[in-house]
Amino acid sequence: MSPKINPDLEIQANLLKDAIKTKFKAQERLILSEDPKLVKNDIVEYDKKLKISALDKFNNPGYACGSSFYKSEGDKTAHKAVGAVALYFVEKEIGPFLKAFGYTDFNDEEPQQIAEKCLEFGNIILEAFQQELSQKGYVSLLIQEPVCYRNGLPKGLDFSFDQYEKYEIHFLISGEKRLVAELTMTQLPKK
DSSP states (O other), X not given: OOOOOOTTHHHHHHHHHHHXXXXXXXXXXXXXXXXXXXXXXXXXXXXXXXXXXXXHHHSSOEEEEXXXXXXXXXXXXXXXXXXXXXXXXXXXXXXXXXXXXXXXXSXXXXXXXXXXXXXXXXXXXXXXXXHHHHHTTBOOOEEOOOEEEESBOTTOBOOOTTOOEEEEEEEEETTEEEEEEEEEEOOOOBO
């Protein structure tokens, strides 16, 4: 399939960035070192899925949480996504990071419990991003049930095969990259 340029991809990446920044502003312990930067990269595909690896983002262990977006239930069943969002959390200092956002009822030495809290954080971001898209006049999208694992998503994420580029958004705290958001999206129709 030949690539289709999504002229709105940067706008959509900024909507995702704003949704995450709003979450940061709602707590007082963690302060961003600088305004998050958008970085455009080529999509890395593995077995017809968007490759999701926290190790690639941090060169250290981490957690990856993500979901795909669809126009309809039929598209969801057929794995015909219009886009995908992934969030990557560096494992170093993950306990204090999550606790700053109010996730306190977990053992920060237990990977499954950490993944569950990253997933809760991710769900809030995905829903906020979906609302931002809708408020900007894009058609309503369905969100696939998000997943979260340590170091990456073994099955990757569905994405639109006409897209070859994605945006990464790096969130730095005390000068260190602690969270990365990733977005790929095909051109969406307006309502």
